[in-house]
Structures are given as C-alpha cells and as structure tokens.
Amino acid sequence: MPTLTFKLIFSYRIFIYLLVFVLFPILLFYNSSLLGVKSYNHEFLSKKSTDCIKGLSILVIILHHISLRMQPVGFMGIYTCLGHLAVSMFLFFSGYGLMVSKLKKKNYFKGFFSKRLSKVYLPFVIINAITIILTSLIFGTKFNLKDIIFYLSGLSLIDSTQWFVIAILVFYLCFYVCFKFLSTNLAQHILLFLTFVYFFAMIFMGFREWWYNTAFCFPLGVYAAINYDALTKFLEKHYVKTLIIALIAFTFFFFLAHMLPSAIMPLYQTIASIIFVYLVLLFLFKFRLSSKPLLFLGNIAYEIYLVHMKILVAFFSFIGARGSYIVYLYLILVIIVAFCFNKLFNLNKNKKVKLT
Template identity: 30%
Template sequence: MDKLIYAVYFILPVLLLFGAKVYGRKEWNDEFLSLEQSKALQGFLAVCIMLHHVGQKTCASWINPPTRIQKGLGFFVPLGFMFVAVFFFFNGYGVYKSFHSKPNYLKGFFGRRILPVILALYSTTFIYFAVRLIVGQKMKGNDVLLYLTSLKLCNPYTWYVIVLPFFYAFFYLCFRFIKKDGIAVAVTTALVVAYILFGTTINHNDLWIRGEWWYNCVILFPVGILFAKFEKALVAFFKKTYFVVMPVTVLAVYPVYLWSRAMCNIYGYYGENWGAPDTILRRRISVCAESAICIVFVLAILLLGMKVKIGNKFLKFMGSITLEFYLIHGIFVELCAYTFDGGVKSPFRIKNLLLYVAVVYVLGIPSALILKKIHSLILHKEKKVQAKAA
C-alpha cells in the first residue's frame, strides 16, 4: 500500500499538462507571462509545496528516530525553495508591470498589495493558535505573545508572507520617491540583496529569519522586476536563440542543482553548530549557489512556457486560491503527522502516505475557500471604510 504514493509522479504531469497547447516551430505562446498563465502555474506549484511539506514530515533525513522515515516523497523535500522562487519572480514581475501599465498604481498600494498578505498572515496565525491549544500544546505567557504577533511562527509555513510585504514596501518606497526608473530598480534590488546579506548573519533560531529558507530564493523578486523592465529585449533574444538557449537551460537545471547541493554540503548554513569561524562567509557562498539554481529553474520554466500554454479547470481553480491553500493546508499536514509543530503528538496520524496526501488536499481545499471568503469580506469592508473617509 505504501508504494501507492508513487502515483503522484504520474498524476502531477496530467494535472499540469491536461488541456495544454503546444506551439509549432515558428509559433509562440505570447501569453506565457500573462496573469492567467502565472496563476495557473502557481496553483500547480501550491500542490507541489503541499507535497514538499508532507515530505518534510515523513521522508526528510533529519526525522528522528530514522525508523519513522517513509519513502515516496523524498523528491520534494529539498525543492521547496525552488518552488517558492517562482512565486517571488511573479511577485516582482507583477508589481513592475502594473506600475507601468496602471495610472496612479502606487495610490492605494498598501491596500491592494500589502494588506491582503498581512491579513492572510494573521488570520491563519489565529487559526493555528487555536489548533495548538486544542491539541494540547503547553505555552508560557511569553510564547503566547510571540505566537500571536507571529514573531515566533504560530503557523510554521508563513515565512513567505512575512518577507513579501517588506519587499513590496521596498518597491513602493523606491518607485514613490525615486523618479528615474533604472535607479529605482537598482535600489530595490540592492535592498533585497541587503536583506539576504543580513539574513546570513543570523544563526538558526525560533523567531524571524530562523533559517536559510527565509532568504535563499528571494533574489527572484528583483529578478522578476529586471525581467519585466527588459522584457521586450529578452523575449526577442530568447525567440531568436530559442532552440539553443531552451535545451541548454533545461538540461542545466539538474547539474546546477547538484552543484548547489555540493556547495551547501561543503560550506553550509550551520557553521554555528561546530563553531566555524567563517560561518557568515559559508552561508553567503551557499546562498549564492542556491540563488543560482533558482534563477536557472525559473528561466527554464519561462522558456518552456514560450512553447507550451497550460490551462485547465483544475489549474484555474487552484490559481484562484493559491495563497489561502498555501497557508492553510499546513494545519492538516501537522494534524496528520507523527507530531504537531512544537512537539505535541498529532491526534490524527495517518501512516499511509497517499491517504495522508489525499486528506491534506481534500481538507485544505474547503478551508482555503472559506479563508478566501473571509478575507474578501474583510477587505471589501475596508474598501468601503476608505471610500467613506475619502
């Protein structure tokens, strides 16, 4: 029965490619960067991230005792940061394109871009907090405060929605107060790089920037901005050189990934564990390697997208609830695991991996829809208040 989990490796390609259109030699998918295509791709990747999280609870090498390790989803365990890199790319690409195509885009930027992300963070924080109490986690007063403020992640999968508002704020400040577009792009990029460099100075901990996953793929945010800025020239170049650049890039993904793994094994992020005098340098070498594979991976996806247009009802649906599903499915990952985040024994452990995945997905979908509805009601009410104030 455990081997049934390998069915996901056949199901995923079907979910992604069902209804896809492949373009001929002299034809192009000119919508490969459209909102519809990017949402569809992110909806698919949300499912991959779910498998990544289940894999971390069942297949990861750090699981103790090792006898609990189950084979099946090991492929997804180390790839989470690469999946999230795609999200950061389209975050950066989207804000830059919107800034240049929508009049007065920065007016109301907080309400459109930042507030929904913050709302998603704290709504799921409160839900997770209630679940932690229900499963019997013991908390001190300080823990309660840290959890409810999200300084300590009550929802262990929210680092992305903590980091993203800061990047949006970087973008807003730069493009609000710097009139030259090129300089605004450069300063936004510099601020994200500064965040990465700052992250490498922090040892692993229980609060913000608690590990390398907080910064090892975020370079794709400014890469997305840069791609949008030079999109016309880049797309023209890729079309002209496609049958050389595409196969080289796609074939490079695996060796570059192996190289990044090797660099992390040689240098690594955990130098503080053995008192390495060059811990920060080690982290910076490692993050450069992982940033490189993220860039190659995203570029490969974009190049393939120039010839393959994805789209079906499943992808459209998942694309409409990506953020909510990303944030809420982890509750069921934790409830059905061996232990809930924090060490309390999970009340509904599911040993069969395929059933585990199915339960997380089936329960995650209606939860995401309810969460999206709640967010929509709150944000709609906020817009009404703002309109009256104006």
C-alpha cells in the same frame, strides 16, 4: 503550536507516487497546448499562465513538506529538494505583478500598503489567531500574552513555513521605497542592490537558507516586467540555444546544491533558483496553459500556503491510517479550508469596496 516531531511512515506509498508522478503532470497539461515550431506564446506571463504555475507550485511546496517527514522517503526524495524552486516562482510572479501594475496604473502607490496589508498581512494575522485558539483547545498549549502578541504580529513564527510572509513584506517595502521616489530605470537597480543587502544580512544574522536562497527572483520579476518586449524578442531569437544552456547549468547547480554538502550550498541553491525561473519562462513560451484545476488552486494558493502546515500537524497527529491514500484526504481538507478562507477574505474586501 506543537512541533511536528513525528515521522510519516506509510505502509505502502503507491498512491502518493501516483499523485506526484502521474496526476501532477496530467494536471499541468490538462486542456493545455504545445505551440508549433517557431510559434510562441506571447502571453506567456498572463494571469492564466501564472496562476497555473502557482497552482502547481503550491502543491509542490505541500509535497516538499510531507516528503521531509516521510520515513523512508523512497522516490519522494526528489521532493525534499524542490521546495525552494517552487518558492522562487512565487517571488518572481510577485515582483512581476507589482511592476506590471505600476507601469499600467496612474497613482499606483495610493493605498499601496493598505492593499498589501489587507491582502497578505491581515489573512496571516487572522489565521494565526484561529491557530492559537484551536491549538489551546485541542492540544492544551499554553500561550502567555507575549507569545500571543509575537505570534499574531509575526515577530515570532507559530509556523516556521510562514517566513515567506515576512520576506515578501520586506520586498514590498523595498519596492515601494525604490519606485515611489526614484525613476524606473534607477529604481530597478537599487532594488537589486537592496536584495543583495537582504541576502547578506540574512546570512550574517544566522537565518536558515530558505530565507534568502530565492530572494533574487523578486527583482528578476521586476526586470522581466520592465523589459518584457526585449525579453520576448530574446526568447524568440535564442530559444533553443538558451534552453540547452539553461538545462545544463540548472542540472549542474542543482546537483551541487543538493548532492554535495558544503558551506556554500545556499549559493548554489540561489543560482539554481534563478535558472529554474528562466526554464519555467521557456516552458511557458511554448505551452499555452489552461488547466482549470491548477487555475483554481492558483487563485487560493496564498490561503493554501497559510493553512497547509497547521492542518498537517493536526491531521497526521490524529489520523492513524498508514496507507499513502491518506495524503489525498489531507489535500482535500487543505483545499476546502483554504477555499473557505479565500471567500472570507474576499468577502471582507468586497464590503470595503461597497462602503467606499
């Protein structure tokens, strides 16, 4: 796949500003409600709440990748720093979702890998195969057999943003090893230890910071699921105090992570990501989210993630419009393609269910 070397130079940026600073907040709070004083949302980690946050997070990730290529970046500069925060929520919800299912279902690990592979890895392979075919036809890119095998399998990334697929599969494996063979109490701590191993291994092998600066959000989600009742009581008792502390701490580490370049910036990013997850939990504890647009996006968030960068390359390579309104057309195209893939993958799953 051709490397995206061009810059996005918009003659005016008003439409993208309206999108991120006006429309996004409207989407978040549409059909949602703020609870009163000393009233809390005890379903703050329900599927509806998490899907809303996933929907907003995937939009932030897309705008993050767009902002990195805007010249000049203008007020979109803040979005160049938000990518890892959005990813932190996906890792947290992944860990939380796995653990909740494990606690509720007997024989949870029966077919564990087949389910994970069909849900995460198979779409990855299919979309990469389509990408190889279309890139060859449209851009005339040549792929040898080794390239094809490596890109399809994930040994090499045809799209650098696909690192998340490899990372989440590693965490799935760690989760399986820990909770399949150990008690829940011991497994959660071993998982945290393995996350430390992953964190330092990525640094030692020279991987870029996005491979590991949100890693601890996965075991954090696991801990939240196991200690849900204790977490809820803690939030009720210390809501205001911890909100103030978390806001101050997040501002401090976010500033260090993005405003003061240093060799340990990834560490600051890691701490900022963890605190950000806690801030989102505090937000969900006071807001009952029911935004239908975000729910829709949350349900197809993974497919959006898989296709958005590929479409970005093709779309802005061929579209010559300079007004930032073009971003809306790009987003619509991404959503349509992702929705179609989502239906395709779900159709395949439904067929398997009927056959069994």
